[in-house]
Amino acid sequence: MNGTECKTLAIIPAWQEEKAIADVVAGVRRYIPNVLVVDDCSADRTGEVAKAAGAQVVRHPINLGYGGAVLTGFLFAERQGYEKVVYLDADGQHDPADIPRLLAGLKSADICIGSRFMGEAGYKMPFLRLLGNQLFGKIAQKLAGCKITDCTSGFRAVSKKGMQFYNSPQCPDDVFDADMLVLAARSGCEITNAQVTMRANTTGKSMHGGIVKPLLYIARMMVGLLCAATHTRKSKP
Amino acid sequence: MTLTHAILAMCLALFFLIFALRITISGHLRIHYALVWLGIGVLAFTSPFLYDLASLLHEKLGFPTASTQLLMGAIFLLYLICLILTKSVSHSQRERIRMAREIALLEKELKDLKASGAVDEPDKRCGLDPAHCRSDIRNT
Numbered sequence: 001m002n003g004t005e006c007k008t009l010a011i012i013p014a015w016q017e018e019k020a021i022a023d024v025v026a027g028v029r030r031y032i033p034n035v036l037v038v039d040d041c042s043a044d045r046t047g048e049v050a051k052a053a054g055a056q057v058v059r060h061p062i063n064l065g066y067g068g069a070v071l072t073g074f075l076f077a078e079r080q081g082y083e084k085v086v087y088l089d090a091d092g093q094h095d096p097a098d099i100p101r102l103l104a105g106l107k108s109a110d111i112c113i114g115s116r117f118m119g120e121a122g123y124k125m126p127f128l129r130l131l132g133n134q135l136f137g138k139i140a141q142k143l144a145g146c147k148i149t150d151c152t153s154g155f156r157a158v159s160k161k162g163m164q165f166y167n168s169p170q171c172p173d174d175v176f177d178a179d180m181l182v183l184a185a186r187s188g189c190e191i192t193n194a195q196v197t198m199r200a201n202t203t204g205k206s207m208h209g210g211i212v213k214p215l216l217y218i219a220r221m222m223v224g225l226l227c228a229a230t231h232t233r234k235s236k237p
Numbered sequence: 238m239t240l241t242h243a244i245l246a247m248c249l250a251l252f253f254l255i256f257a258l259r260i261t262i263s264g265h266l267r268i269h270y271a272l273v274w275l276g277i278g279v280l281a282f283t284s285p286f287l288y289d290l291a292s293l294l295h296e297k298l299g300f301p302t303a304s305t306q307l308l309m310g311a312i313f314l315l316y317l318i319c320l321i322l323t324k325s326v327s328h329s330q331r332e333r334i335r336m337a338r339e340i341a342l343l344e345k346e347l348k349d350l351k352a353s354g355a356v357d358e359p360d361k362r363c364g365l366d367p368a369h370c371r372s373d374i375r376n377t
Contacts, residue, residue: 038341058345062337072338079342173334 007083008032008103011073013066014090015040018049024088025053027096032086036076038069046090066154067176074158074166086157088114094155098196102157110162110189111181113148114155114196132214136221140178143229144185149193151178162189170231172224179224186233243285254278270325273318 010032014021021037028035037050039059047057058072070087077085086102088094098114105112116125125133137151158166165171165184172180185191238246257278261271280287284307291303291310300306350356 056345058341060337060341061344062333064334064337068334068338072341075338076342076345173331 007081008034009073009077009080009082009085010035010099011070011077011085011087012037012050012055012090013040013069013073013087014038014042014046014050015063015066015069016042016044016046017090018042018044018046020092021046021050021090022053024090024092024096025050025055027092028086028088028099029054031096031099034082036073037090038072040064040066040069065174067173070176071166071171071173074163078163078167082163083160084157085163086155088155093199095197095199098155098194099157101194101196102155105192105194106157106159108190109192110159110165111184111191112157113150113181113191113193114153114157115150115193116153116196116198117149118193118195129214132218136178136225139225140182143182143225144191145233146185146191147193148178148181148191151181153196155196157194165189172227174220174224177224178221179228182225182228183231186228186231238285238288243288246284247282250278250281250284253281270322273321277314277318 010028012021012024012028012035014037017024025035025037035055037047037055037057039047039050039057041060041063047059051057058076060069060072064072073087074085084103084106086099088096094114102112102114133150133152137148140151141148162184165187168187170183170187172183181191254275257266257271257274260266261268261275266274288303288307291306295301295303295306298306300309347356
């Protein structure tokens, strides 16, 4: 473990993930020893299992959702003086072996998105979801003025400058995908992409399952992008 | 508007006004929001006179009837009020999220401090019997 690793924190937002969280924490700790699990008021033993696996645990008193959990992690990271942050999902779909590649991306950028669609082995996604991802990705790319190959990826590395953006009041906490990336880019953060592999979802749970949820998500994302588009672009030094 | 209709409208408005006043006095409605509903109550109470005014104005303003004019006015007024209240709810929600985050981080900090032995367990009596704690403070 070198000095750089010590100042890096892995944030895992988790809700009802007692079955998967121990393996995820153990996997991440091979690359980043400091792991913070943000237990978003789970009814199961997610927090206890994560703690037993060696993670630090912060438990929300009420459920704040995915964005809220990630932002709590960023607040913790900034207060504890961490310089880099990697955040990934608690369901075990993200491969911790990709962490070094994401961190390497921070040498030239402030936010490195773990992209599922780069390289030959592109991630297979249901058609409608893929369509939405690509559509919002293209819009976000246009508005942000940089390449965004996977705007809904929950596997990202963030530098100290990026962390400051995440902890600023302009960072949205309800919709947390393409609009957030556009705002970050317009606030002066450099964004890059790194190829990551995505494991199959074994739990069968999805944040965007059903019919109403995806439709609401699309509507919220469109409003979020509209708001982000009105944000004045900060000139890069 | 006939006299019967006017009296009925005023009685309904009075009922609404008294209800708004009651929940304000009992403290269920904050004064900030109470002003909005008391204002609407007063406006509703004067609705028969508003109707007469609308009867005089609707042709000049291009509305087919006075009722349409009043309905449009009421819709836009309620739209405005809903927008203001939603803004207020959004602000409260943001504050609630911020506080929940702070509580979570403080709770972790306290647990870490307890684990390191830097702080003692709080006096259990204080948590169980607030009256006892107050008497302790008085005695000191």
